[in-house]
Amino acid sequence: MEARTIVILGGDQTGQELLEAALRVLQPDVVGVELSLPEFDLSLANRRATRNGVVHDAARAIRDHGLGLKAATITPEGAGDVGSPNRILREDIGGKVIVRTGRRIPGVVPVGGVHAPISVVRMAVGDAYGAREWREGSGLDEIAFRTERIERRLCRAVAEFSFRQAERSGAKVFGGPKYTVSPVYEGMLKEEMDAAAERHPEVPYEPQLIDATFALLISSSGAPMVIPALNRDGDILSDLVLPLFGSIAGSESLLVAFGDEGIDEPTALMAEAAHGTAPALEGKDVANPMAMILAAAALLAQTDDERCQAAGRAIREATLEAVAEGVRTADLGGHHGTTAFTDEIIGRTRTKLDVWASL
Structure with missing residues (x-):
């Protein structure tokens, strides 16, 4: 069988070190699947040297092969520099949706009633970001204006992916935009959420206004949730939801085209x-590779290949079980370094897949 290709996007500082840890977990003798892992160096130095040519090349490879795993990168602040590689990748790949999932880490105390995973599915483009802005008048009579836009195609992508994500994870679709105050603009997303609910009648659906969504997150029953959102609403929600679990170490982010x-x-x-x-933390072998490992697992789980899906599940379960049994890096109160933690995940993943194969 032809090897599945995952395009690897290298990064900067500890981001690169943690990517290398995740790549150790993706080796064929660990996951039982032959993977092709072509690498592109997206370090700041190489982006400057190629004037972002390497970023465009990486995006083209992801379009061709469908899967990419990216390390954290530095975005320089100076005008005229290479800017954000994430923006270029998003535009070149045609990414429409960003999915960020928070989950409880064993031994880490969450906030309020948060127990089960919560995924925020937001627009990756449009809305408040990239809007045209201007001012008129002066003094206290000065007025600021902003013209925002969203597209029905984008609303449909957010809504549909939300219901598919909920279907895969046994979650409910919860929340939504402020459609009562903005029935024309924000109501477009609500219309697509309602249409997706009709296409997926087996998925529990509890639409809420965005302000109620924030309030109810803390008092929720602890059931798994998927929250579709506009771009800025989802950005803010992500920044709230992930820390609710006590640490963002168990959270990954997906860009979807x-x-x-x-x-x-x-x-x-x-x-x-x-x-x-x-x-x-660079070079000290103390950083937590958990989120990068879970990002790799999420990528495998999203494929249509049953072997990749099984490998993704094994990695995720092995990671969380290891932490539950006290295998933790310093940020989670443990004494394992990056290498030792990764070694433990590798051993547990192999064992799980061996046991499942025997059954």
């Missing part, structure tokens, strides 16, 4: 950890 209809299967997926490059 779709065809023109918005309800087709994804055409490309790029996974990464939700954290940054952590320069203070």
Whole structure:
């Protein structure tokens, strides 16, 4: 059988070190699947040297092969520099949806009633970001304006992916935009959520206004949830939801590209950890690779290949079980380094897949 290709996007500082840890877990003798892992160096130095040519090349490879795994990278602040590689990747790949999932880490105390995973599915483009802004008048009579836009195709992609994600994870679709105040603009997403609910009648559906969504997160029953959102609403929600679990170490981020209809299967997926490059931890073998490992697992789980799906599940379960049994890095109160933690996940993943094969 032809090897599945995952395009590897290298990064900066600790981001690169944690990517290398995740790649150790993806080796064929661990996951039982032959994977092709072509690498592109997206370090700041190489992006500058190629004037972002390497970023465009990496995006083209992800479009061709459908899967990408990215390390955390540095975005320089200076005008005229190479800017954000994530923006280029998003545009070149055609990413429409960003999915960030928070989950409880064994031994880490969550906030409130949060227990089961919560995924925020938000628009990757449009809405408040990239809106045209201007001002008129002066003094206290000065007025600021902003013209925002969303597209029905994008609303449909967010809604459809939300219901598919809920279907896969046994979750309910919860929340939504402020459609009562903005029935024309924000109501477009609500219309697509309602239409997706009709296409997926087996998925529990509890639409809520965005302000009620924030309030009810803390008092929820602890059931798994998928929350579809506009771009800025989802950005803010992600920043709230992930820390609710006590640490973002168990959270991964997915960029999803779709065809023109918005309800087709994804055409490309790029996974990464939700954290940054952590320069203070570079070279010390103490950083937590958990989020990068879970990002790799999420990528495998999203494929249509049963062997890859099984490998993704094995990695995820092995990681969480290891932490539950006290195998933790310092940020979670443990004494394992990056290498030792990864070694443990490798051993447990192999054992799980061996046992499942025997059954």
